[in-house]
Amino acid sequence: MYISKADALTWFEFFCQLPDDEPLPPRQQEIALAALSQIEEAEAARVEKLRSEIPGLKSLGGRSFYVGDDARFPRGCRSCLLGTGLSAVRKTNRCNLRCPFCYDYGEMELQPPIGAGYWEIGGTRFRAEDLPLLLSASNRPTGIAYVYLEPFMEIELYLPVIRAFHEAGIYQHLYTNGTLATGENLRALGAAGLDELRFNLGASNCADRVIEAIGIAKQHIPMVGIETPMTPDFFETFLQKKDAVLATGLDFINCAELHLNPNNLENYWGEPMYMYRQGYLSPTWSHELTLQLMRRAAEEGWPVAVHDCCNATKFARDLNLRAHEGGWFGASAYGMEFGAIPYAAFLPILEDDSFPFLREAPLPEGYRIGDVVL
Numbered sequence: 001m002y003i004s005k006a007d008a009l010t011w012f013e014f015f016c017q018l019p020d021d022e023p024l025p026p027r028q029q030e031i032a033l034a035a036l037s038q039i040e041e042a043e044a045a046r047v048e049k050l051r052s053e054i055p056g057l058k059s060l061g062g063r064s065f066y067v068g069d070d071a072r073f074p075r076g077c078r079s080c081l082l083g084t085g086l087s088a089v090r091k092t093n094r095c096n097l098r099c100p101f102c103y104d105y106g107e108m109e110l111q112p113p114i115g116a117g118y119w120e121i122g123g124t125r126f127r128a129e130d131l132p133l134l135l136s137a138s139n140r141p142t143g144i145a146y147v148y149l150e151p152f153m154e155i156e157l158y159l160p161v162i163r164a165f166h167e168a169g170i171y172q173h174l175y176t177n178g179t180l181a182t183g184e185n186l187r188a189l190g191a192a193g194l195d196e197l198r199f200n201l202g203a204s205n206c207a208d209r210v211i212e213a214i215g216i217a218k219q220h221i222p223m224v225g226i227e228t229p230m231t232p233d234f235f236e237t238f239l240q241k242k243d244a245v246l247a248t249g250l251d252f253i254n255c256a257e258l259h260l261n262p263n264n265l266e267n268y269w270g271e272p273m274y275m276y277r278q279g280y281l282s283p284t285w286s287h288e289l290t291l292q293l294m295r296r297a298a299e300e301g302w303p304v305a306v307h308d309c310c311n312a313t314k315f316a317r318d319l320n321l322r323a324h325e326g327g328w329f330g331a332s333a334y335g336m337e338f339g340a341i342p343y344a345a346f347l348p349i350l351e352d353d354s355f356p357f358l359r360e361a362p363l364p365e366g367y368r369i370g371d372v373v374l
C-alpha cells in the first residue's frame, strides 16, 4: 500500500494525539507502517546517491562500508560484524560528561552499579579471579569490548582484567570520551595489552586536549581511532580540526549513525526523522553526514580507514551475533527502542517539502481520511 505524503501527515497528526498505551487497530497500523516505509525508502534513495559519489568505496563482506587503508580498519569491528559479536564487558556506571546524544541522557545518576569487585560479561557477574573459569568453560570470543559509560573514571581497575584477557590472547577494545586520558594512564593501558582504543571525539566537540590524547594513545596502543555519532556540530568542528586529528596518526574513524531513544529524543526534537527496519529512529542528516565525510576522506586520500557504522551495520551486527549464539534463522536483538512508535517525531519530515516520497498513491477505500478505519 502506498500513501501520499499529505495523507500521511494528516494520519500522523491524528496518531500522535492518541494515548501512548492505546495500540492502533490493524488498518491504522497498516497506514502508519506504510508511511514509515515510504520515509525509509526515500531516505535509502538519498543514501544510495551519496554512496555512489564516494570513490573507492569498499564493502566488509556485504555487512558494512568503508574507505581507506584495509590494514587500518578496526579489528574490533571485524570481530563484531564477522566474528562472534561485540561480547560486551561492563564495569563503570558513571560518566563525567552529559552529551545530548547519550543513550543515558537525563538518567546518568540512575545507572545501576555492577558492584565493587565485579564485572558484567555477557550479562553475568564475575570477579576477576573467575576469568580462568570463564575462559575454560566458554567458547572464546574473537574479541571483547568495554562498553559501559566512561571507563577512565576508574581506569586503574581495568588494568588487571585487560592483562588477563590479553594473556589469554583475546582482542580487546575500549571506548572513552578521552577527557580524563593522560600520558600515564594511556601508557598503562598499552602495557596491560589493550589492543584498540576508540575516542568519542564528539563528546568534547573535538577538544584539543582529546586530540592530543589520541596522539599519545597511538604511541602506546596498537590501534587507535575515533568513534562518535555524526551530528552537524561534530561534522563542522571536525573539518576545522581535521589536519590536527590526522596528524595524531590515528588508524580509523567510525562514523556512528546517531539513533535516538526515549532519553535523548527530546534533544533532537524537530529534526527530520526516519526509522530503519522498524527499529532505530535517527535524524536523516546523521548518515548523510557520514557519507559526505567518507567522500571527502576518499577524495583527499586521508591515511585512515573511515567506516560507515550506520543503522544497517547495526542490523547486520545483531544478525551476526544471534547466528553465532545459535539463534534461529532471522533472529536478532535489533528493534525499536520505544514502547510505541513516537508518531510526533515524524511530523517535521512529513511537513518538509524538500523530502518527497518516491511514489505516492491515494489510499484504498476503507483507509481514507473520513472512513471508519479499524
Ligand code: SF4
Binding pocket: 095, 096, 097, 098, 099, 101, 102, 103, 104, 149, 150, 176, 177, 200, 203
Ligand atoms: S561521554 Fe559517552 S557515556 Fe558520557 S555522556 Fe557522552 S555519550 Fe554518554
